[in-house]
Amino acid sequence: MAYTYLKELVYEANMEIPKEELAIVTFGNVSGIDRAAGVIAIKPSGVPYRKLKVEDIVIVDLDNKLVEGSMRPSSDTKTHTLLYKNFPTVGGVCHTHSTYAVAWAQAKRAIPNLGTTHADHLVQPVPVTEIMSDEMIMNDYEHETGNQILDLFTKEGLSAEEVEMVLVACHGPFTWGKDPAKAVYNAVVLEEIAKMAYLTLQINPECPTIKQTLIDKHFFRKHGKNAYYGQE
Amino acid sequence: MAYTYLKELVYEANMEIPKEELAIVTFGNVSGIDRAAGVIAIKPSGVPYRKLKVEDIVIVDLDNKLVEGSMRPSSDTKTHTLLYKNFPTVGGVCHTHSTYAVAWAQAKRAIPNLGTTHADHLVQPVPVTEIMSDEMIMNDYEHETGNQILDLFTKEGLSAEEVEMVLVACHGPFTWGKDPAKAVYNAVVLEEIAKMAYLTLQINPECPTIKQTLIDKHFFRKHGKNAYYGQE
Amino acid sequence: MAYTYLKELVYEANMEIPKEELAIVTFGNVSGIDRAAGVIAIKPSGVPYRKLKVEDIVIVDLDNKLVEGSMRPSSDTKTHTLLYKNFPTVGGVCHTHSTYAVAWAQAKRAIPNLGTTHADHLVQPVPVTEIMSDEMIMNDYEHETGNQILDLFTKEGLSAEEVEMVLVACHGPFTWGKDPAKAVYNAVVLEEIAKMAYLTLQINPECPTIKQTLIDKHFFRKHGKNAYYGQE
Amino acid sequence: MAYTYLKELVYEANMEIPKEELAIVTFGNVSGIDRAAGVIAIKPSGVPYRKLKVEDIVIVDLDNKLVEGSMRPSSDTKTHTLLYKNFPTVGGVCHTHSTYAVAWAQAKRAIPNLGTTHADHLVQPVPVTEIMSDEMIMNDYEHETGNQILDLFTKEGLSAEEVEMVLVACHGPFTWGKDPAKAVYNAVVLEEIAKMAYLTLQINPECPTIKQTLIDKHFFRKHGKNAYYGQE
Numbered sequence: 047m048a049y050t051y052l053k054e055l056v057y058e059a060n061m062e063i064p065k066e067e068l069a070i071v072t073f074g075n076v077s078g079i080d081r082a083a084g085v086i087a088i089k090p091s092g093v094p095y096r097k098l099k100v101e102d103i104v105i106v107d108l109d110n111k112l113v114e115g116s117m118r119p120s121s122d123t124k125t126h127t128l129l130y131k132n133f134p135t136v137g138g139v140c141h142t143h144s145t146y147a148v149a150w151a152q153a154k155r156a157i158p159n160l161g162t163t164h165a166d167h168l169v170q171p172v173p174v175t176e177i178m179s180d181e182m183i184m185n186d187y188e189h190e191t192g193n194q195i196l197d198l199f200t201k202e203g204l205s206a207e208e209v210e211m212v213l214v215a216c217h218g219p220f221t222w223g224k225d226p227a228k229a230v231y232n233a234v235v236l237e238e239i240a241k242m243a244y245l246t247l248q249i250n251p252e253c254p255t256i257k258q259t260l261i262d263k264h265f266f267r268k269h270g271k272n273a274y275y276g277q278e
Numbered sequence: 279m280a281y282t283y284l285k286e287l288v289y290e291a292n293m294e295i296p297k298e299e300l301a302i303v304t305f306g307n308v309s310g311i312d313r314a315a316g317v318i319a320i321k322p323s324g325v326p327y328r329k330l331k332v333e334d335i336v337i338v339d340l341d342n343k344l345v346e347g348s349m350r351p352s353s354d355t356k357t358h359t360l361l362y363k364n365f366p367t368v369g370g371v372c373h374t375h376s377t378y379a380v381a382w383a384q385a386k387r388a389i390p391n392l393g394t395t396h397a398d399h400l401v402q403p404v405p406v407t408e409i410m411s412d413e414m415i416m417n418d419y420e421h422e423t424g425n426q427i428l429d430l431f432t433k434e435g436l437s438a439e440e441v442e443m444v445l446v447a448c449h450g451p452f453t454w455g456k457d458p459a460k461a462v463y464n465a466v467v468l469e470e471i472a473k474m475a476y477l478t479l480q481i482n483p484e485c486p487t488i489k490q491t492l493i494d495k496h497f498f499r500k501h502g503k504n505a506y507y508g509q510e
Numbered sequence: 511m512a513y514t515y516l517k518e519l520v521y522e523a524n525m526e527i528p529k530e531e532l533a534i535v536t537f538g539n540v541s542g543i544d545r546a547a548g549v550i551a552i553k554p555s556g557v558p559y560r561k562l563k564v565e566d567i568v569i570v571d572l573d574n575k576l577v578e579g580s581m582r583p584s585s586d587t588k589t590h591t592l593l594y595k596n597f598p599t600v601g602g603v604c605h606t607h608s609t610y611a612v613a614w615a616q617a618k619r620a621i622p623n624l625g626t627t628h629a630d631h632l633v634q635p636v637p638v639t640e641i642m643s644d645e646m647i648m649n650d651y652e653h654e655t656g657n658q659i660l661d662l663f664t665k666e667g668l669s670a671e672e673v674e675m676v677l678v679a680c681h682g683p684f685t686w687g688k689d690p691a692k693a694v695y696n697a698v699v700l701e702e703i704a705k706m707a708y709l710t711l712q713i714n715p716e717c718p719t720i721k722q723t724l725i726d727k728h729f730f731r732k733h734g735k736n737a738y739y740g741q742e
Numbered sequence: 743m744a745y746t747y748l749k750e751l752v753y754e755a756n757m758e759i760p761k762e763e764l765a766i767v768t769f770g771n772v773s774g775i776d777r778a779a780g781v782i783a784i785k786p787s788g789v790p791y792r793k794l795k796v797e798d799i800v801i802v803d804l805d806n807k808l809v810e811g812s813m814r815p816s817s818d819t820k821t822h823t824l825l826y827k828n829f830p831t832v833g834g835v836c837h838t839h840s841t842y843a844v845a846w847a848q849a850k851r852a853i854p855n856l857g858t859t860h861a862d863h864l865v866q867p868v869p870v871t872e873i874m875s876d877e878m879i880m881n882d883y884e885h886e887t888g889n890q891i892l893d894l895f896t897k898e899g900l901s902a903e904e905v906e907m908v909l910v911a912c913h914g915p916f917t918w919g920k921d922p923a924k925a926v927y928n929a930v931v932l933e934e935i936a937k938m939a940y941l942t943l944q945i946n947p948e949c950p951t952i953k954q955t956l957i958d959k960h961f962f963r964k965h966g967k968n969a970y971y972g973q974e
Contacts, residue, residue, distance in 0.1 A: 070470050071463060072508075073395070092508030121499060121507045143395050145470065149477035152393040153485050161848040162913045163769070163839050180491045187495050216488045217394045231767060238766050238841070244481060245845035249940060253849050256912045259876045263883050267817060275817045276768075276788030302702050303695060304740075305627070324740030353731060353739045375627050377702070381709035384625040385717050412723040419727050448720045449626045476713060534934050535927060536972075537859070556972030585963060585971045607859050609934065613941035616857040617949050644955040651959050680952045681858045708945060 048114055049087060052080050053103040056087040056138075059226035060103075063142060064095040066234050071095075074142040075120040078226040079130050081137075084108055088126060090117035121188065128192030129222060133206035138226030140233045143218045146240035147233075150174070151213040157243045159255050164239045165264035166275075167210075171255075172236060173198055174213040195220065208269075211236045280346055281319060284312050285335040288319040288370075291458035292335075295374060296327040298466050303327075306374040307352040310458035311362050316340055320358060322349035353420065360424030361454060365438035370458030372465045375450045378472035379465075382406070383445040389475045391487050396471045397496035398507075399442075403487075404468065405430055406445040427452065440501075443468045512578055513551060516544050517567040520551040520602075523690035524567075527606060528559040530698050535559075538606040539584040542690035543594050545601075548572055552590060554581035585652065592656030593686060597670035602690030604697045607682045610704035611697075614638070615677035621707045622719050628703045629720060629728035630739075631674075636700060637662055638677040659684065672733075675700045744810055745783060748776050749799040752783040752834075755922035756799075759838060760791040762930050767791075770838040771816040774922040775826050777833075780804055784822060786813035817884065824888030825918060829902035834922030836929045839914045842936035843929075846870070847909035853939045855951050860935045861960035862971075863906075867951075868932060869894055870909040891916065904965075907932045 059076040063069050072095070077088035087103050104115035108127050112119070120126070126139045150157050150172070157172040159165060164172075175194040182190035195212050198204070210232045211221040221232035246253050268275040291308040295301050304327070309320035319335050336347035340359050344351070352358070358371045382389050382404070389404040391397060396404075407426040414422035427444050430436070442464045443453040453464035478485050500507040523540040527533050536559070541552035551567050568579035572591050576583070584590070590603045614621050614636070621636035623629060628636075639658040646654035659676050662668070674696045675685040685696035710717050732739040755772040759765050768791070773784035783799050800811035804823050808815070816822070822835045846853050846868070853868035855861060860868075871890040878886035891908050894900070906928045907917040917928035942949050964971040 070466055090509065091506075117509055118506075143470075145473055146477060148393060148395060148474050149481055152474065152478040152488075153482035155481055160912070161844060163844060177489065178492065180489070183489075183491045183495050187499075216392070216492060234766055238839075241841055242844050242848065244477065245842060245940065246848040248480070248944070249845055249851055250849035256848075257873065257876070259879045260874065260912060263879050267883075274787075274814075277786065277813055302698055322741065323738075349741055350738075375702075377705055378709060380625060380627060380706050381713055384706065384710040384720075385714035387713055409721065410724065412721070415723045415727050419731075448624070448724060476709065480712070534930055554973065555970075581973055582970075607934075609937055610941060612857060612859060612938050613945055616938065616942040616952075617946035619945055641953065642956065644953070647955045647959050651963075680856070680956060708941065712944070 049080065049083070049085065049105050052078055052085075052087045053100055053105070056089070056103050056226050057098070057100040059138065059140070059230050060089050060098060061095065062227075062230045063140075063233075066230070068142040068144040068230075068233050068237060070143075074140070075122055075126075076138065076140045076226050076230055077120075077123075077126045078138045079136070085113050086126060086130060088119050088123055090115070090119060091121050093117070122191070124186070124188035125192040125195075125220065128189060129195065129220070132196050133222065135207055135224070136222045137224045138229035139220065139222045140226070140229035141218070141220050142233050142237075144233065144237040144240075146244055147213065147219040147236050148217075149244070150240050151218050152216055154215050156213070157240055159261060160243050160246050160253055161256055162260065162264045163242060165256060165261040166268055167232070167235050167239070167265075168208065169261050169265050170204065170209055172211055172213060172239065173202060173204065173209065175215050177215045191217070281312065281315070281317065281337050284310055284317075284319045285332055285337070288321070288335050288458050289330070289332040291370065291372070291462050292321050292330060293327065294459075294462045295465075298462070300374040300376040300462075300465055300469060302375075306372070307354055307358075308370065308372045308458050308462055309352075309355075309358045310370045311368070317345050318358060318362060320351050320355055322347070322351060323353050325349070354423070356418070356420035357424040357427075357452065360421060361427065361452070364424075364428050365454065367439055367456070368454045369456045370461035371452065371454045372458070372461035373450070373452050374465050374469075376465065376469040376472075378476055379445065379451040379468050380449075381476070382472050383450050384448055386447045388445070389472055391493060392475050392478050392485055393488055394492065394496045395474060397488060397493040398500055399464070399467050399471070399497075400440065401493050401497050402434075402436065402441055404443055404445060404471065405434060405436065405441065407447050409447045423449070513544065513547070513549065513569050516542055516549075516551045517564055517569075520553070520567050520690050521562070521564040523602065523604070523694050524553050524562060525559065526691075526694045527697075530694070532606040532608040532694075532697050532701060534607075538604070539586055539590075540602065540604045540690050540694055541584075541587075541590045542602045543600070549577050550590060550594060552583050552587055554579070554583060555585050557581070586655070588650070588652035589656040589659075589684065592653060593659065593684070596660050597686065599671055599688070600686045601688045602693035603684065603686045604690070604693035605682070605684050606697050606701075608697065608701040608704075610708055611677060611683040611700050612681075613708070614704050615682050616680060618679045620677070621704055623725060624707050624710050624717055625720055626724065626728045627706060629725040630732055631696070631699050631703070631729075632672065633725050633729050634668065634673055635719075636675055636677060636703065637666060637668065637673065639679045641679045655681070745776065745779070745781065745801050748774055748781075748783045749796055749801070752785070752799050752922050753794070753796040755834065755836070755926050756785050756794060757791065758923075758926045759836075759929075762926070764838040764840040764926075764929050764933060766839075770836070771818055771822075772834065772836045772922050772926055773816075773819075773822045774834045775832070781809050782822060782826060784815050784819055786811070786815060787817050789813070818887070820882070820884035821888040821891075821916065824885060825891065825916070828892050829918065831903055831920070832918045833920045834925035835916065835918045836922070836925035837914070837916050838929050838933075840929065840933040840936075842940055843909065843915040843932050844913075845940070846936050847914050848912060850911045852909070853936055855957060856939050856942050856949055857952055858956065858960045859938060861952060861957040862964055863928070863931050863935070863961075864904065865957050865961050866900065866905055868907055868909060868935065869898060869900065869905065871911045873911045887913070
């Protein structure tokens with residue numbers, strides 16, 4: 047078995063999805079990249095987490111060609127590879143159907159930045175894509191899902207290093223990070239932010255976003271050269 | 279003990295109900311059919327999941343006559359048998375009182391198709407029956423519950439192979455599938471869809487249903503001859 | 511150790527409270543009665559479930575006098591004893607602070623009968639007491655809490671055998687049954703009914719209560735001489 | 743290893759945070775003080791609970807200088823030390839990002855006293871600070887977070903012995919108590935109160951606060967010289 051290390055990393059990251067209750071049954075998938083080898087490892091399509099094994103993880107190249115594995119890769123594979131090709135610092139990508147993040151995605155609403163839990167992780171609202179055109183849906187759907195994300199980031203001037211999460215309209219969240227574990231970490235954080243924002247607006251529908259100074263304080267105590275949160 | 283294989287299958291499927299938190303205490307029941315033998319296996323009435331054993335599973339024929347078992351079958355047995363008689367491809371039926379699905383059933387609202395989690399499983403809204411007439415309630419209630427479902431499917435032109443779930447007004451969900459495990463899988467999916475739709479409409483009460491092209495894309499990548507989701 | 515059997519029964523019933531997530535930390539208490547001996551067994555006051563042992567269960571008589579035990583009985587003991595004295599068929603009483611039932615009690619709203627999960631257990635709405643007068647609060651509070659329940663049942667013509675649950679306004683639920691286990695079972699059911707009713711009215715604020723024929727059908731298939739639900 | 747006893751106490755209290763689901767991943771922190779030695783023990787910054795060990799707990803003095811430990815202390819350390827310096831009876835401080843308490847904090851709403859679960863623990867609403875000024879945020883943020891709490895308690899005439907919890911606007915809850923375990927206990931209670939108040943106001947948006955006599959009854963049966971709740 048080649049790419050053992052990558053498969054194990056990706057397997058462990060996938061198994062966090064049911065543990066963290068980010069998706070039911072077979073939903074969701076995590077991938078990781080070996081940029082030197084030009085391949086990604088990803089969950090096989092439609093396999094329940096309860097039955098998933100390390101050796102089921104599929105290896106494909108960045109053109110979505112099967113490199114190793116006896117199973118069909120996730121149907122979302124083309125979205126993952128497009129993100130890796132365009133976000134050069136990304137080492138892992140995670141897609142879930144976590145309940146509150148999906149609710150915001152279905153509502154076609156960006157998640158406003160209402161507090162420091164959000165600001166600890168990103169300065170901006172969690173952005174939401176446009177609804178896809180019929181042509182894109184019927185053409186090459188999963189590839190176009192990736193394009194929707196890239197177009198949104200271009201249009202809004204967002205950096206994939208600063209904003210590691212997005213909502214695909216009518217669908218659900220994609221998150222990423224330096225490795226597969228960080229991608230899943232961001233999916234956990236996104237679900238919590240989504241739930242907190244939901245409840246906050248139920249309690250106070252007129253709640254304004256938090257002030258820019260407080261956003262910056264929280265974001266930059268965790269990120270960048272003056273960060274003092276954590277052990278690194 | 280006859281029908282051992284069927285009893286084990288049905289026992290395992292019933293035990294998923296508490297594991298997946300689809301019902302509390304004794305609520306809910308799953309059955310499976312052996313069409314060659316003309317019998318179904320079903321949970322005994324009112325037995326707590328904590329105490330349920332394989333040998334408690336009851337065998338009845340399609341006229342609801344006891345074939346094997348020392349316990350009384352589920353009080354909902356007549357609903358199950360009527361569905362089996364009219365939906366010839368169904369191998370398992372599941373009834374739960376899962377919280378969010380019950381809430382939609384009590385509200386007498388079909389669950390609108392608001393996103394791809396729903397569209398992955400069915401094109402239509404999750405349909406809801408009419409409120410039963412007094413005459414039907416007082417006559418043969420559980421048999422008439424099945425008739426309510428059949429009438430709804432006829433009236434709305436629905437196929438039991440395409441739509442494997444329904445809400446019975448004021449009561450709760452019934453789901454089915456090719457075998458008992460698939461019936462429970464559909465109950466898990468329905469509860470998640472019900473919760474997501476609830477939250478989506480709380481966030482955006484004007485949220486439209488998703489466009490037909492996107493529904494079709496998601497449904498037909500999982501179902502039919504051009505499906506490319508999963509391993510089959 | 512006297513009353514061992516009763517203490518064990520009451521201990522087991524109390525330990526269901528954290529298992530069923532009906533209350534956090536030390537909240538809630540279950541009691542059971544030995545009518546021949548004229549005593550009840552009840553949880554000691556303020557002891558966390560994590561530390562509770564069988565021998566901590568306290569025995570008091572129906573005048574609230576300590577009979578056996580090294581700990582102080584639940585501060586709600588007088589409410590329990592008053593219910594036992596006035597509801598002669600009751601064998602166990604349970605008080606919790608379960609979240610959704612408390613929310614209805616704090617909202618001073620009876621829980622309307624919106625579906626068959628409710629109708630399976632009681633015909634009526636779950637009733638809620640009046641707010642207690644200042645005089646009653648300052649006089650003998652826990653005894654008067656019991657009186658509030660008794661007054662409500664008299665005023666509304668309710669039977670403690672038919673309606674085994676009540677909401678005390680601004681406080682939370684009391685439930686009872688033929689034994690301590692049934693009292694806790696009713697607390698589990700009440701919490702689920704409370705959550706379902708909450709969600710139903712969020713989805714459809716104009717949702718009517720279910721029709722009387724359907725209530726009667728569900729209630730009397732589980733209760734009374736023509737019952738056919740369960741194994742008894 | 744010095745301060746072993748204090749480190750173990752603080753480690754155990756921190757490990758209650760994930761057990762009680764008061765925060766995800768690395769969020770939240772608990773500290774405890776040894777007033778004789780003039781030091782506090784606190785969670786290291788950014789360490790996931792899954793990996794936290796007793797020996798990771800950091801010792802700092804009341805001027806926030808490192809006394810013992812190989813890791814950087816929680817980024818919220820200055821808030822903790824300021825509270826210890828100004829609240830002389832406090833033995834433990836806890837900060838979480840528990841979901842419902844954060845929602846109220848983000849909504850900038852004090853949690854009204856709507857029932858006896860709340861009144862058992864405090865007479866007042868759970869207070870919420872002002873939004874911090876830009877100057878305070880940019881100056882010495884975590885120290886100023888402590889000042890916001892102290893200013894609120896002075897302005898509203900609150901006692902830290904009677905009110906052991908506060909919401910920091912746009913951020914989340916801080917709780918305290920005679921020792922680290924009691925601080926976490928109060929965080930568990932606060933989250934439950936926050937959820938109950940949220941649900942109550944969803945059911946009855948016009949729900950009034952509970953009457954003063956009932957608040958006093960519940961508070962003083964648990965606190966003060968006439969208390970009769972619990973075993974002490």
